[in-house]
Amino acid sequence: MHKLVIALIAAGCVSSAALAQTSPLKIGFVAELSGPQAPLGQDQYDALMMLIEQNGGKLGGVPVQVIKEDSQLKPDVANQVVDKLLEKDKVQIITGVTFSNIMMAVHKKITDKGVFLIGSNAGPSPVAGAQCSPYFFSTSWQNDNQAEVVGKYASDKGYKNVIAMAPNYQAGKDFVAGFKRSFKGGTVTDEIYTPLNQQDFSAELAQVASKKPDALYVFYPGGLGVNFVKQFQQAGLNKSITVMSTSTVDGSTLPALRDAALGMLSGTFWGPDFPNEANQKFVAAFEKKYNRIPSQYAAQSYDAAQLLDSALRKTKGKVDDKKAFHAALKAADFKSIRGNFKFGTNQFPVQDMYMFDVAKDSQGRVSLRTVSKPLVNHVDAYAAQCVMKAL
């Protein structure tokens, strides 16, 4: 009897050891995959999986298994799925995370465990500043960047009188604050905050029309952006007022808007028309596989996948040696599809920020077209507050 038990235990040890050698490296993916915000998470997921698929199920030559979790834009659900990834699946890398409130809910929990978190969208200010962690890297931007570039553009254009519009919640106010920070030489004459669930902007647009500003700065992500742009165009205001925006006309909303969005401006870090070779390859492959133009959310996640690919290659898949893996991530030794890319002290990208306008591409589809590069090697406003701990 004793012999049998020992034999069984021995067999168990052997088989689990054998399993450890062949089982792929587990990577957790957390994003908004249901509800109105699902298109963003879906693009993050699709771009990540595309690179893994192109590499034959591997990143950096190491077989990987992506465990997909939907955080449903609910911080409590995000906490549960992250607990599951950390405790049950024992992942050492998590990527994705779509919304800032979700990032704030899970950031500390993940990095305190010594698990690497590669954020491919949300970049709330505390994570870039006081709460920065050596285990956190962002392949997107600090939230304010996408507003600051628009403010700089408005200053360059010499606009004097700008009205800002955003939903009445934290991110809305942050983006307007970011815009104002870099808008010099003119004034924001009015700030209009609409309830987050408001679908119709006719009352606000009538007021904007009556005030005749030089330009309008708006932040209306996802479906709100679709509502806003349609109604703005129908009111005939696109003939008289320039719209500058953040996260309003992008890859997730343009398919629903098409011609209604023509001429509107948007500020971000990347556009599908970037001529660099890595980007051309990415865009062509994404369009072929998913039959749509990739959004910036796909681009951010693709770079996260490329970052992991480069770091896993350098360390031959050994994430356990945290110091070495951290150094490999920090080096950012890959060809970003945005061109210039390096990590700053807070491990957010130091990068160029661009303005785009909505125009028809060579195939006649409505897409984003590069207009100018108002910010070069831009460092976010919170990096100075980050005291990065050594690993």
Added chain:
Amino acid sequence: MMTAQLALSHLLNGLQLGVLLFLLAAGLTLVFGIMSFVNLAHGSLYMLGAYFGAAAFANTDSFLLAIIAAVGGAGLVGLLLDRFALTKLYARDHLDQVLATFGLILFFNELIRIIWGPSSIFIQVPKALDSTIDIAGITYPSYRLAIIAVGLAVAFGLYVLIQKTRVGMLIRAGATNANMVAALGVNIKWLNTLVFALGAALAGLAGVMAGPIVSVQPGMGEPVLILTLVVIIIGGLGSIRGAFFAALIVGVVDTLGRAFMPTLMRSLMERNAADAAGPALASMLIYLFMAVVLAVKPQGLFPANVAATR
């Protein structure tokens, strides 16, 4: 722009929102009034109307066909729902009905997501209406004027149907006392199905007409459902006339509140506090209005009868 012109513009916007709400409220209030049935899935029929319309528009490029597809499609779904899913629930407790129809909301949202994907889909203003019109010094989108016109026409049509036809007489009788109507030999089942399908078709019409203005995406029916519930409570359950006036009042109060409340707040308090309080108060306004109406006239402004609200 003159203040009077701005006010006119807001009034038109309020009217437009009002007629859209009326199309939704008419069906919901009848279903509640006649069958004493709480249908939370009414917003899903609105969403289905928008999707059927968008799909027809994408394939035919004709907005008229989009409207036909939306009205017909939503009406048909309503008919099938009534026949196969909801009949058993009519006799049940309101709480059971709320639970079951809430389940339907989740079902339809997921179904739409599976078929059309999570992103909002494309539908545009018909070419002929993609312009603006100058009225008394203001520039107003033609499409919104068209919505007002269609909404008022439907309201008139419903008035004729309910007040001047035999079917309408039965519907009114059903709203007053369904048991008595059945006892008099009218096939109340058939009447229920007809009313439910009619309400669904009107919700579909509202959906397709809202499509070019708002984002057509899964879950688009819920915010508008809440406003619709407010409308039928203010108007009086089961009363089409009540739904009509309440919808217009809610539309105008909501729009004027959003337009003037932030400015008003700024004249009363410091800017930052006003920016926070203004939009919040504006979005509360119709609920405050509902509370006042309920306090003064618990049956609503135009109650159909006492029996329907038992």
